[in-house]
Amino acid sequence: MSADILRTVTAGDVAAPRRRGWRSFLAIPQGGLGVALLLLLLLLVVIGPFVAPDTPNEISDQPILGPSAEHWLGTDAYGRDILSRVLHGGASVILLPLVAVSAAMVVATLVGLVSGYLGGKVDAVVTWVINIALAIPSYLAVLVVVAAFGGGGAVVVTAVAVVYAPYITRVIRSSTQAIAPREFVLAARARGESLGWILFREITPNIGPTLLVEIALRFTYAIMFIASLSFLGLGVQPPSSNWGVMVAQNRTLLLVSPIGVLVPALLIGVLAIAVNLIADALTQFFGDRMHERLMV
Numbered sequence: 001m002s003a004d005i006l007r008t009v010t011a012g013d014v015a016a017p018r019r020r021g022w023r024s025f026l027a028i029p030q031g032g033l034g035v036a037l038l039l040l041l042l043l044l045v046v047i048g049p050f051v052a053p054d055t056p057n058e059i060s061d062q063p064i065l066g067p068s069a070e071h072w073l074g075t076d077a078y079g080r081d082i083l084s085r086v087l088h089g090g091a092s093v094i095l096l097p098l099v100a101v102s103a104a105m106v107v108a109t110l111v112g113l114v115s116g117y118l119g120g121k122v123d124a125v126v127t128w129v130i131n132i133a134l135a136i137p138s139y140l141a142v143l144v145v146v147a148a149f150g151g152g153g154a155v156v157v158t159a160v161a162v163v164y165a166p167y168i169t170r171v172i173r174s175s176t177q178a179i180a181p182r183e184f185v186l187a188a189r190a191r192g193e194s195l196g197w198i199l200f201r202e203i204t205p206n207i208g209p210t211l212l213v214e215i216a217l218r219f220t221y222a223i224m225f226i227a228s229l230s231f232l233g234l235g236v237q238p239p240s241s242n243w244g245v246m247v248a249q250n251r252t253l254l255l256v257s258p259i260g261v262l263v264p265a266l267l268i269g270v271l272a273i274a275v276n277l278i279a280d281a282l283t284q285f286f287g288d289r290m291h292e293r294l295m296v
Contacts, residue, residue: 025285034277041271045094048087056080056088056241064257073259076250082260086267089241093268096153096236097222100160105215108165112172113199117180126173133166138225146234156226156235164218171214175207182206209286216279223272243268 026032053072060071060079067074073082115126145159179185180203188202204211229235230244238245243264250260 025281028281028284030277031281031285034274034281037270037274038278041090041267041274042094044087044267045090048090052081052084052087054081054084056085057239058084064253066257067259073263074257076246076257076260077253082246082263085241085246086243086263089243089246089264090267092153092236092240092242093223093227093244093271096157096226097160097219100157100226101164101215101218101222103157103161104164104168104218105211107161108168109172109204109211111165112169113176113203115169116173116176117195117199117203119177119180123173126169130166130170130173134170138163142229142234146229151234151237153236156229160222160225164222168214168218171210172207175210176203179203179206209282213279213282213286216275216282220272220275220279223268223275227268 026035057080060075060081062071062075063077063079065071065075065079071081071083073086076082076085111126115123141163142156142159145162146155149155185198185202188198193202226235227244227247230242231248233248236242236245238249246264247261247268250257254261
């Protein structure tokens, strides 16, 4: 009986700070609004394909049709239902940037941790590579990759990950250099802990807030970046219902049937704004918590 009570109390003690943390984060105006918008868009992406009236590429004999009872948002130049394409097209807009940022974050975190902790020649080589990579304009680098390997989602994801990795590496390296001289890291070295233990058990948890904020910011940039590439015909290719592709395909009809451009463009903008609001809230949230610790 006493063991059960002890386990209950322990679980409650662990869960309570987490609940307070979430409530504190959602209490920040940017955090609450950003999370609400992101959840609405995720709900649209998840249930959209199941409630869409037609398949995204089903062609009818009514092209450039305005909103009607049969086609709520009208049809495009090929007679495809715009609402159905919008409901099917959000998954790639979220998934591709998320995969690109995740891949960049994994590589950049490993390189940044090793470089920032070891220093010396390793850090000098990494810094030299980062400086060269950052000197190349992002769009130019992606254009070179696309010209070499062709367009498509996989190529764009790889190119964006390669472009963003140096930026993230620089941030992780700086954060690691700030943590490496701390007492608990020196104590771990004195105990004879392995390099992996020090990097992932001592340093990484202490730069976690920086990682979260960097992920949110890079995700925001990647959303707009990949959507722009799709608009230019370098990313996801037609006949995909990707929102960026929809904007590109319907832009010539902007004055005739603006819904086909405005709706997907608005959804891309709302997604980018939601993630950016969350990034701002994370910065404020972790900044406030750090201030509280220093005050204590």
